[in-house]
Amino acid sequence: GQQLNQSPQSMFIQEGEDVSMNCTSSSIFNTWLWYKQDPGEGPVLLIALYKAGELTSNGRLTAQFGITRKDSFLNISASIPSDVGIYFCAGRNAGKSTFGDGTTLTVKP
Amino acid sequence: GAVVSQHPSRVICKSGTSVKIECRSLDFQATTMFWYRQFPKQSLMLMATSNEGSKATYEQGVEKDKFLINHASLTLSTLTVTSAHPEDSSFYICSATGTSGGSSYNEQFFGPGTRLTVL
Numbered sequence: 001g002q003q004l005n006q007s008p009q010s011m012f013i014q015e016g017e018d019v020s021m022n023c024t025s026s027s028i029f030n031t032w033l034w035y036k037q038d039p040g041e042g043p044v045l046l047i048a049l050y051k052a053g054e055l056t057s058n059g060r061l062t063a064q065f066g067i068t069r070k071d072s073f074l075n076i077s078a079s080i081p082s083d084v085g086i087y088f089c090a091g092r093n094a095g096k097s098t099f100g101d102g103t104t105l106t107v108k109p
Numbered sequence: 110g111a112v113v114s115q116h117p118s119r120v121i122c123k124s125g126t127s128v129k130i131e132c133r134s135l136d137f138q139a140t141t142m143f144w145y146r147q148f149p150k151q152s153l154m155l156m157a158t159s160n161e162g163s164k165a166t167y168e169q170g171v172e173k174d175k176f177l178i179n180h181a182s183l184t185l186s187t188l189t190v191t192s193a194h195p196e197d198s199s200f201y202i203c204s205a206t207g208t209s210g211g212s213s214y215n216e217q218f219f220g221p222g223t224r225l226t227v228l
Binding site for chain 2: 102
């Protein structure tokens with residue numbers, strides 16, 4: 001089946017630093033989604049990408065849909081303590097989503 | 110974005126009892142609902158996918174007689190954990206996709222999750 005490789009698995013950064021995480025796959029996806037999950041909560045959709053090459057921002061977050069349609073990255077600029085959580089990427093085809101294993105982000109004040 | 114609610118948020122039950130978890134789409138018609146299970150510090154594990162009015166499709170290794178899924182309406186799906194045991198303790202999250210105002214969503218929206226503890 002389709003699999004996603006999400007990296008890094010975890011990140012420990014200082015408040016104010018920029019963060020970058022990515023997902024790669026051997027399969028092509030038509031849609032890429034990025035979610036954030038706070039402890040004890042369900043994932044919340046951050047950014048949705050629909051076209052190869054698309055670059056989309058949501059506040060301090062920027063995500064791109066790779067040209068090959070096999071990868072996507074998420075950047076967070078000027079991190080703040082409330083950015084802590086687990087970030088999941090998801091590739092979507094024909095109504096089915098494949099999720100990465102998540103990137104756990106810790107931000108030190 | 111679309112809103113998905115889940116109830117209850119937490120449940121503690123005795124071993125051998127059954128527990129029902131409800132998942133509702135509040136402002137859209139959920140044509141497809143997904144149920145996930147998540148262990149601490151791990152990723153989302155898809156348990157089953159259900160289309161409204163149809164039987165759920167279970168992932169390999171998920172017991173359909175243990176985890177009963179009903180998706181009888183476009184706004185409600187339920188997951189019943191039958192004869193729950195301590196190893197069923199986990200975080201259960203529903204997700205949905207569907208339509209609103211004639212437009213289809215191409216994203217999945219998640220509920221807030223249900224923490225099940227079986228004593």
